[in-house]
Amino acid sequence: MMEFYFELPLWLRLTVQGLAVIAVLFPLAGACSMAERKVSAWIQGRPGPSRAIVPWLAWIPGISLLQKLGVFHFTADGGKMFLKEDVAPGSVNKFYYYLAPLIAVVPALCTVTFVPFGAYWDAATETMKPLVLANVDVSMLAVFAVASLGVYSLILAGWASNSKYPFLGGVRASAQLISYELSMTLSVLPVFLWVNAPGGEGSLSLIHVVNTQAQPGLWGGMWYVFLMPLSAFIFLVALFAETNRQPFDMPESEADLVGGFHTEYGELKWGLFFVAEYAHMFVGSAIFMILFCGGWHPFPWLPLDTLLGWLGGIAPIFLNPVVSGVIAVGIFLAKLIFSIFVFMWVRWTLPRFRYDQVMKLGWQKLLPLSIGNLIFYAVAIAIIERS
């Protein structure tokens, strides 16, 4: 089976992998919107969506449990969005109006190609081989570069809608995303200073970061969230701002801007914005987990390799490439889901900042903090390397 797959031509393999990403990420975004409603219901003490059911399936015993969990709302919502009439207001600039949601989705999905999402046990070399679509050496840079293209969609949507509330939303979006990009980039630099020995060949690869968190010893096995808590904190705050999540959801703050940049959007075009938002959340959380929480390694000081080695001693099935791959992806996905849950938790708990407070926080607090953080770690790492 595995051999057959690797004998396929490279282009076919990449196409299959790319389609797999879309096939996984699109439903995941839908499931996220479902989870958002369920989590908010849980936080607010109400049952949440629990009515929808697929016609003619209600007789299946036990299906009412799925119904209570609201599983079918996810398909119902998605189906509704696909089947709705495609309406565009008469006053919009049609070309850019339709372009904006596409620009939102494409970069969001593209970034996934650079994110390693697991590893499998390679019996030949007795090491973990990472699972990633595009194993480039600059994956961190590539993710930042492509993800920040998403801001164009908000500006375009705000401008093309030819309406005042979307316009204000678009202006806020552009200012906010640019402000937080800086602190976000600066906050990850200490991590790469730490993983790259001076003088040697450097790397911005995310896989490299994961591997350095799984080395033996007290320092080697430490996740960077313990080593650089401030970096992790700044990254997380900037991530909230970059994904336009509460308390930073300025571009779409529904209390004052009605719907912000997507006020004039409906049906699937509106849905695409949310697919993009959730995809950004996914990728952002994945980067956070990779940089600071050890990627697919289950616990600090306990890398997956070691764990699989022990388990393989008990049952050799754990050293099977497919089984080990599923375990790694599963651990990574569990971390992601927890992170998404934190996003939702914060959203339904905290009030929203005001626009100028967001800008003040970004420029006057977060940026100096991240610069100071960078300088501190640069000096500290230089001292450690010399001694």
Add this chain to the structure above:
Amino acid sequence: MATEFTVPDAGAKTAAASQEFETEKMSLAMGPSHPSTHGVLRLQLELDGETVTNCDPVLGYLHRGDEKIAENMTYNQFVPYTDRLDYLAPLANNAAYAAAVEQLADIKIPERVQAIRVITSEMARVSSHLMGLGAYGIDVGAWSVFLYTFTEREKLYTLFEELTGARFTTSYSRIGGVSRDVPEGWNERVLEFCDQFLPILDEILKLLTRNKIFMDRTVDVGIISAEDAIGYGLSGPNLRGSGVKSDLRKDRPYWGYEQYEFDVPVGSKGDCYDRYLCRGEEMKQSVRIIRQAIAKFPAGDYYAKDAVRIFAPKKDKVMTSMEELINNFMIVTEGPQMPAGEVYFEAENPKGTLGFFIVSKGGGVPWRLKIRGPSFCNLSILPKVCQDELVSDVVSILGSLDFVMGECDR
């Protein structure tokens, strides 16, 4: 860390910036259909960037001509219309209107009716403030607060339903009494509600009161000085938030409010945060009043004996007794006969001072009925407060004024 350098600070008054280069101002219609104008208020804003340079409230989208309607129906028939004034506290509106007409007819209501009115009015205050608090949460982005307060409000509405038969538009008070007596065990259930409500209220307030983001959004936003508050005719928590200790329940006690012990919370600065704090504290004081009122709940009738010319007789009496039948006929067709004269009565309602000015020329129909809606007066200060604030602050100010358009437009 931060120096004197100020960043793209949209909050700063942009007057200096606009002198450097000429910018075009944007006209933005906020409402009548907008998530945070609480109904159908429309604010015609003139924006410089995101700073409001002019705010022009446009009212009347919910105008139903309640005052004119009152001139075309008998005194009794108008009670359900008072439900629709401040539709978040109909019990208090009913009672205030009934009290005004009672003053005209010179009826003394029994103590039991007074106690019932006090209890229901205070419950209405709690329910109205809960709604205001939750909606304010949504305005500043804290969604869950709304759901928590709504749950408590539903419990109150269940109690209202037991008492009046309706959850929302209660039409409970009658001129000279109330429509029916308190059901058995109702008072105990109200006390049970009070017992479980206070800890929950504390929990809800804890979500906001010391929340850094909430304080950023409300402290020093929309400051109304005490002089302005009096000058613009503000009343209720909005006036007290500005530090004016004025509460009709203390200043001009009616329904025996003088026998209850309660405090009047006042703010110090008059910003949105003070108004929010006042509302939170007022709910606790209302619970205090309810407990005292129930502790010494008087026995007696639920209507005034000398109100027989107004209060429609019991149905079984109408069917069996000639006197009662004629009385009923006269009250239904011509309305309760009132002496000629003018009265003005105002009650401390959840939103502020609700006043009824009735001019009667005798007969069963008011010649003129003027309603002083607190929301209308409270909104009058909007152009002044919103000047030079941000669009987001306008939302924050609107929420803190806690108005109801049904009462404002009437």
